[in-house]
Amino acid sequence: MKRKATSVFGTVALVALVISAVFAGSAGASPVWKFNGTELSGSEVVVGGALESSMTIPGLTTKCANFLYKLKVSNSAGLGKGEVTEVPLYNCTTNSAACTVKTIAAESLPWLSKLSTVSAKNYIVIEGVKVAILYAGEECVLGGTLVTVKGSAGGLVDNTVETATFNSTTLTATGTELKALGQKIEWNGVFPTEAFEWHREQALTVS
Amino acid sequence: MKKNRTRVVCTALAVVSLAALALAGSASAKLVGAFTVFQQCPYTNPEANRCIYSVTEGGEVVLGNKKVPIVNPVTLQGGYTTAVAEFSKLVAATNGITLSKAAQPVPGGLAGIVPDASSPALVKALIKFFFENSLTGVNSTLELAKPVNEVMLSELHLAEEEEVALKMPAKFHLENPFLGKSCFVGSSTSPVMLELTTGTTSPPAPNTAIKGSGGEFEFLEEGRVLRTKNNELVDNAWSAPAASGCGGILSFLVNPIINAQIGLPAAKGKNTAILKGTTTIATALAVKKNNENNP
Numbered sequence: 001m002k003r004k005a006t007s008v009f010g011t012v013a014l015v016a017l018v019i020s021a022v023f024a025g026s027a028g029a030s031p032v033w034k035f036n037g038t039e040l041s042g043s044e045v046v047v048g049g050a051l052e053s054s055m056t057i058p059g060l061t062t063k064c065a066n067f068l069y070k071l072k073v074s075n076s077a078g079l080g081k082g083e084v085t086e087v088p089l090y091n092c093t094t095n096s097a098a099c100t101v102k103t104i105a106a107e108s109l110p111w112l113s114k115l116s117t118v119s120a121k122n123y124i125v126i127e128g129v130k131v132a133i134l135y136a137g138e139e140c141v142l143g144g145t146l147v148t149v150k151g152s153a154g155g156l157v158d159n160t161v162e163t164a165t166f167n168s169t170t171l172t173a174t175g176t177e178l179k180a181l182g183q184k185i186e187w188n189g190v191f192p193t194e195a196f197e198w199h200r201e202q203a204l205t206v207s
Numbered sequence: 208m209k210k211n212r213t214r215v216v217c218t219a220l221a222v223v224s225l226a227a228l229a230l231a232g233s234a235s236a237k238l239v240g241a242f243t244v245f246q247q248c249p250y251t252n253p254e255a256n257r258c259i260y261s262v263t264e265g266g267e268v269v270l271g272n273k274k275v276p277i278v279n280p281v282t283l284q285g286g287y288t289t290a291v292a293e294f295s296k297l298v299a300a301t302n303g304i305t306l307s308k309a310a311q312p313v314p315g316g317l318a319g320i321v322p323d324a325s326s327p328a329l330v331k332a333l334i335k336f337f338f339e340n341s342l343t344g345v346n347s348t349l350e351l352a353k354p355v356n357e358v359m360l361s362e363l364h365l366a367e368e369e370e371v372a373l374k375m376p377a378k379f380h381l382e383n384p385f386l387g388k389s390c391f392v393g394s395s396t397s398p399v400m401l402e403l404t405t406g407t408t409s410p411p412a413p414n415t416a417i418k419g420s421g422g423e424f425e426f427l428e429e430g431r432v433l434r435t436k437n438n439e440l441v442d443n444a445w446s447a448p449a450a451s452g453c454g455g456i457l458s459f460l461v462n463p464i465i466n467a468q469i470g471l472p473a474a475k476g477k478n479t480a481i482l483k484g485t486t487t488i489a490t491a492l493a494v495k496k497n498n499e500n501n502p
Contacts (some may be wrong), residue, residue, distance in 0.1 A: 139496060
């Protein structure tokens with residue numbers, strides 16, 4: 001009797017495990033932040049500067065030589081989360097001879113972020129992105145116009161080189177988009193990820 | 208002697224012709240590339256901060272119960288001032304044609320406007336008079352009802368697809384030999400106030416919300432020119448006054464006929480304007496420089 005009960009219990013447990021695995025699979029695994037392979041407990045500050053970054057409305061590309069960020073990360077209920085708290089932008093230019101960037105600033109900080117898995121790839125999705133750009137130039141058609149980039153952006157996390165890459169493919173994959181002047185814009189950026197506090201110089205991975 | 212005189216006359220004519228050509232050349236703008244559309248922009252007028260050339264290529268106007276598709280392109284051109292509280296004033300085109308008078312045929316013509324034969328005797332007589340006229344077509348032309356500087360534009364709202372982008376006091380000119388030359392819906396004292404948006408409208412019933420579009424942006428001439436294709440300006444929350452001046456001296460009879468058949472005056476929520484087209488914008492300085500650099 002006891003053996004039978006154990007057998008039934010074992011079967012139920014196995015079924016439960018299978019069901020939970022199926023649900024986890026269909027909902028997408030919940031990736032978390034890890035340092036040196038160990039799941040982060042508490043929080044950590046990740047900082048970095050874009051290796052390259054540009055924003056394009058057809059015909060006008062804006063680049064910033066210094067595109068820095070500060071991201072506070074943590075894991076909560078088995079999911080990696082974060083808050084982008086600072087995004088200093090300096091030395092921004094355009095590909096137009098007529099247009100310059102007078103001012104550029106990230107607004108409505110912090111921007112909330114979370115990790116997600118799509119087609120077995122891990123992404124960081126940043127929501128509530130808002131960047132105000134004031135273009136200048138007497139001949140620039142946007143001269144004196146404050147252009148606001150708004151929306152959300154998903155970037156592919158590459159554990160091998162510890163970067164997050166944002167481009168049209170990653171935005172499409174994560175169902176995110178950035179808009180300016182009512183237009184869907186292209187954003188390309190590669191951001192290295194590096195711990196700044198307790199886990200400094202430890203390998204940062206997402207899985 | 209005669210031969211010599213002929214030669215002198217010919218030479219003089221040739222000189223005059225050349226001089227005329229030269230003068231014509233110096234008077235006309237020499238804009239090139241994407242700037243060519245700004246021929247009528249008042250870019251030398253210090254008030255004009257930007258130049259605009261906007262062509263409505265399609266859409267429709269529903270006035271009361273008459274729907275008029277836009278089949279002939281309508282051009283809005285000129286300049287506009289620096290924005291104050293997000294709105295700029297339009298500056299008149301140099302040729303005076305800020306809004307081109309493009310007549311749109313009213314489907315059904317007069318037959319679609321005048322009442323049927325069950326009308327009173329006088330009306331019947333008018334219908335008879337009318338149908339004996341071979342020119343039964345009616346055109347509707349959108350015209351400005353107030354000075355150009357009372358047309359207000361918000362380039363920010365135009366792009367961001369929110370709030371009102373273009374405020375235009377307008378009137379509709381109904382044209383037909385029977386209606387005379389002064390048959391209008393709207394006037395300078397009682398204009399049709401179009402408040403067009405590229406965003407979403409919120410009209411009173413019976414109309415329901417419709418959505419416009421800022422279109423597809425494209426920067427040309429290294430950021431000096433912005434062209435938006437397939438933009439859609441919409442407003443379906445405007446009211447239209449009664450028609451006036453229709454039928455010349457018989458207007459006291461014809462106006463009520465027109466009003467009854469079109470459904471005028473038409474309260475807010477019963478009319479619609481959908482203007483689909485392409486808009487090109489540049490700074491006045493960029494246009495001026497393009498002109499100077501291309502003698």
